[in-house]
Amino acid sequence: MNTRTIEIAVGFFVAAAVVALFMLALKTSNLASYGQAEGYEIKAHFDNIGGLKVRSPVSAGGVHIGKVVSINYDTKDYEAVVTMSIQPDYQFPKDTAASILTSGLLGEQYIGLDPGGDEENLQPGDLIEITQPALVLEQVIGQFLYSKAQEE
């Protein structure tokens, strides 16, 4: 076979593979959202984070506005410390409340932000004061049984 034909065929082959990789990266993975991930960081303390994970979404009013970047445990206050990165377009008042919610009945857990009425906005590195821990099924059932027992 002619060398030029072979070169053209190999060129097509490599180009097809590059196109395939691009399609996989941009169309079927979250690579496109990595670029806008450079947001400002705020922290929140929770009694219990349930099944929250790093990279879990942060949303306000159901709109995805950021993600969890790290989860640590504070041994001074014995609380979980969640650091989240919020996209810079979105600003929230200082008295915003954070709660850990579940999407759907058995879905993944995410952080929902509930804006307050303060005139000042949260600054990078600020701490959200008002938080609500994740609902742990065992505790809910325990409380339910306890209140039932008290009624009788």
Place this chain on the structure above:
Amino acid sequence: MMLDKLQLLGQKTLDIFARTGRGGAFLLHILYVLPATILRPALVIRQLYYVGVQTLVIIVVAGLFVGMVMALQSYIVLVDFGAEESISLMVALSIMRELGPVFTGLLFAGRAGSALTAEIGLMKSTEQLSGMEMMAVDPMKYVIAPRFLAGVISVPLLTAIFMAVAILGGYFVAVELLQLYDGFFWSQLQNKVDFYEDLLNGMIKSVVFGFVIVWIAVFEGHDCLPTSEGLGQATTRTVVHGSLAVLGLDFILTAIMFGV
């Protein structure tokens, strides 16, 4: 009588070790002459055509059908839970993490690996390799290393094409045949498939598989008995050992990448 059997067993075991050692030394030799091969890209491009381009058809057809079957099967299960919009996720994750690299590896071992072994083995049997040596042309540099390099380059490229075609096949079944909303199809993927965790790990797997399959293929060809029977056995060994190596390594890599 008993002693003979014992002796045979020992001999076979020693043979296995000897072959493994020869294989390792052979790989080192290839890596040693590889820089000289990179300076002659024309040889590598010619082999890329025989090893990569000619394997493309089987990869594309297999990828298309694997994607379509995966979509159909996931639909049957997921529709019971009202979660049929997750078809795309199920197809994409299984393809990227496991099926893409493994299928491509198996098909490559069967289509291109066996051809590599047969070609090099025949060159050895007909004493072309010794002839080159007589003319002070190093067959490692001109025959083995270009084929090795072309194979190692081809497998990840073929895997990327397999993955993309399989997902398009899944798209065809889910959106065209099963009438799913195509916005759900892509948004599920963009939300849940992680570039590093899923796609990149799959590609790393394909690089490892390609390396091992091509190593086995060229070694079997170079190490075969120079008879028609030995050539047949070497070709069979390439396909069998190559496929088993892919499946075994896949388990180890999965345990490292996604394991607890």
